[in-house]
Amino acid sequence: MAVTEEKLQEAVSRLKESGVRITPQRHAVLEFLLNAEIHPTADDIYKALEGKFPNMSVATVYNNLKVFREIGLVRELTYGDSSSRFDCNTSKHYHIICDECGKIVDFHYPSLDEVESLAEQVTGFQVSHHRMEIYGTCPNCKKELQHH
Ligand SMILES: [Zn+2]
Numbered sequence: 001m002a003v004t005e006e007k008l009q010e011a012v013s014r015l016k017e018s019g020v021r022i023t024p025q026r027h028a029v030l031e032f033l034l035n036a037e038i039h040p041t042a043d044d045i046y047k048a049l050e051g052k053f054p055n056m057s058v059a060t061v062y063n064n065l066k067v068f069r070e071i072g073l074v075r076e077l078t079y080g081d082s083s084s085r086f087d088c089n090t091s092k093h094y095h096i097i098c099d100e101c102g103k104i105v106d107f108h109y110p111s112l113d114e115v116e117s118l119a120e121q122v123t124g125f126q127v128s129h130h131r132m133e134i135y136g137t138c139p140n141c142k143k144e145l146q147h148h
Pocket residue numbers: 098099100101102103137138139140141142
């Protein structure tokens with residue numbers, strides 16, 4: 001896909017500018033992230049790439065993700081005690097999450113800034129950000145459920 005290729009080049013030059021060395025593994029992790037639409041966990045990435053890089057460990061994947069996060073290429077999404085998921089779409093967006101398979105899909109909607117200012121007024125907090133998630137059954141799982 002041309003768009004992904006372009007994004008990849010962009011990300012690679014951001015890494016170079018930040019003085020990050022681009023190893024083949026690092027490149028592969030980045031490429032996987034940009035192509036994955038599911039917001040993968042470090043484990044998902046490891047499983048997808050272990051065949052290609054037998055010497056790679058989950059820790060290596062984590063370290064790479066940490067580097068990407070520090071320079072703002074990915075966002076880490078934490079959900080309670082389950083493992084973090086990684087998002088390479090760093091623009092403001094919301095998420096819809098499948099109750100069945102756990103897949104997370106991007107969802108664009110004007111940012112709910114009024115909620116933040118109202119919360120500030122009502123509670124006296126200094127609001128830093130907000131998170132909103134929508135839950136449901138993804139098209140794939142919906143199909144699966146219908147067949148059973
Ligand atoms: Zn699903």
